[in-house]
Amino acid sequence: MQFLLNFARSKAGQRLVGWMFAHMNALLPVDRLHETETLLAFHHPKPGYPVHILLVPKKAIANLDDLTASDDEFLLDVFRTTQKLVEVYSLADLGYRLILNAGAYQKVPQLHFHLVAGGGNLGDDV
């Protein structure tokens, strides 16, 4: 697994991960919860919380810095999709958190949001 992570972080891996989401997302072996023109929402393959959903753009966007006006619809879809998932999974009473890691905190070179809920270590109370 470390090898795969190292590869994903390499320049070639970065291009591949982005390309997969842009062109091959129909083949990704993920449990899709919601899909829009611009994003896929699916369960995290290694969840850190009782509810741990990833929201990933269907085009190669390495990180927050690379977002441009052409990604506005994707960003708005993140919030519309979150609203839907919160309703479907009744997350409001549980409490939920939408997280975007970036810069040195980001491990995979494809922009992604985490929607987490249901306990676990949420870190300092922010």
Place this chain on the structure above:
Amino acid sequence: MQFLLNFARSKAGQRLVGWMFAHMNALLPVDRLHETETLLAFHHPKPGYPVHILLVPKKAIANLDDLTASDDEFLLDVFRTTQKLVEVYSLADLGYRLILNAGAYQKVPQLHFHLVAGGGNLGDDV
């Protein structure tokens, strides 16, 4: 302080907090870092991280559930502002995280994003 927090959570307090950001934001005693038509960015008055910035809409929006299409510009401003702050404060090398707490995790009844960086307990690695 507990009294103030309890008040802020009450129906009357909720209206007041939202109203303050909508109509009296020029008077808010905060250290503004960036301002757009739709939001204010300022240092958290009780930071939990070396860098801890709040991004708050300049209108009353209680929580993520209440976001409508009329708030699209605010949401896009959150990301544009984050990009600016990341550049000004050189947060990319430090690593940073954009967080939205909601439902039972949200303490103050005015929607707000946290931009945190520079260590502290960031919780489980998500």
